[in-house]
Amino acid sequence: MPPTRSTRLAVLSAALALVLAACSGGSSGARSAPDSPCDTAAGFPRRPIELIVPWAAGGGTDSVARYVGTALAERLGTQVNVVNRTGGGGVVGHSAIATARPDGTTIGLATVEITMMHWQGLTDLTHEQLTPIAQVNADAAGVTVATDAPYSDVQQLIQAASAQPGAKTASGTGRGGIWDLARAGMLLESGLAPDAIRWVPSEGAAPALQELVAGGIDVSTASLVENQTMIQAGRAKAIGVMAPERDPKFPDVPTLREQGLDFTMAAWRGVAGPAGMPADVVSELSCHLDGIVHSPEYEEFMGTAGFGIEWRGAQEFGAFMAEQDAQKGEIMRTAGLAG
Known part of the structure; x- marks a missing residue:
């Protein structure tokens, strides 16, 4: 028996509904991925x-x-x-x-x-x-120094800065950038003046790291990830990380909190x-x-x-x-x- 006109219209309507649902990227509540059922905002x-x-x-x-x-x-x-x-x-x-x-x-x-x-x-x-x-x-700031630096932890670096304020230099970004604030905050938390370790502006972490291994600066406060190439090559060493917990990528590097400074950046x-x-x-x-x-x-x-x-x-x-x-x-x- 041939399909009636009403049957054909019903089939066509169902097919059209399926096409529209498949093409819709708008307000359909079914657009979320099946493995992430998020409530959908109407019309968004x-x-x-x-x-x-x-x-x-x-x-x-x-x-x-x-x-x-x-x-x-x-x-x-x-x-x-x-x-x-x-x-x-x-x-x-x-x-x-x-x-x-x-x-x-x-x-x-x-x-x-x-x-x-x-x-x-x-x-x-x-x-x-x-x-x-x-x-x-x-990405937390780190404290990275040259491999042959005479300090193996942050407290030794702070003591050196306290003994000769302004004699040590640090870099990692431009003046007033996030890694500059990391240096200043670390020094203030330790009770030193913010210029106890002077900031040398740079174009970023990479050129600052080159200066570090060449002896042009004493400290990089850029993230450890940005310095990891030289750290892994043994040309620099990380002595601290400004995070609440140790970085899983650098499990042997203690936080500043572990070294007596309650500071993160x-x-x-x-x-x-x-x-x-x-x-x-x-x-x-x-x-x-x-x-x-x-x-x-x-x-x-x-x-x-x-x-x-x-x-x-x-x-x-x-x-x-x-x-x-x-x-x-x-x-x-x-x-x-x-x-």
Whole structure:
């Protein structure tokens, strides 16, 4: 018996519904990956998402953003476009995140500089103008010296700086950068003046490390990962790490806390959006990022790249940024680094 007209319409309607469901990257609640059941925000995302990177293409922040963007696109079922907005020491990109429409279709990979730039007088922008979504990375500052340096731990270095204030030098980045703050904070915590070990500005960790092994400076406070090539080659030695716990990649290097200095400092990255984002959108994005960060694939990617993994959800990330801002302000004002 041939199918009736009503039967044919029913079949056609069912087929069309399946096609639309398969093609939808928007508001369908079924778009999340089966292994990551996140509550979906109604009508989100309405269009492709833009993920702003405040730093140049090819750098560490850019590579993390592109990995996260690709993984997030798969989970949301929509396109995530990574856009580099550079300039002003991070001001341009972070400002672009803060001034975007707060509907979740523009987010960004905020970095530790959001808690530093306004203290430097570069901008009025602060973390309070962002919506925290999730922290995805942290790399603690280290204390690296030449292999033949006459000290084997941080306390010996501090004693040397105390005996001859200003005689020792350190580097790892430009003046007022995160590794400069690590040096200043370590000295202040030890009871010394922030210039007891003088800062020599450099273009980054790599040239500073070259100066270290050549004898041009005495200390690098860049992350141990950035210095690991020379450490592994035996041309430099790590005597401390400014983290709450030892770095699994450097299990023999004690923390500053283990050496009597209750001080931590790290560069970090986290996903954020403009202030005023809907709570359900933030919750969904944070849920997906939780699944990404705690996946074996992310662990492998970050391990290969040499980056540390540190997770904080939206609320914890917001509290963390506030703590970081206060810490940076205190150090920068005391050390004369505030604008």
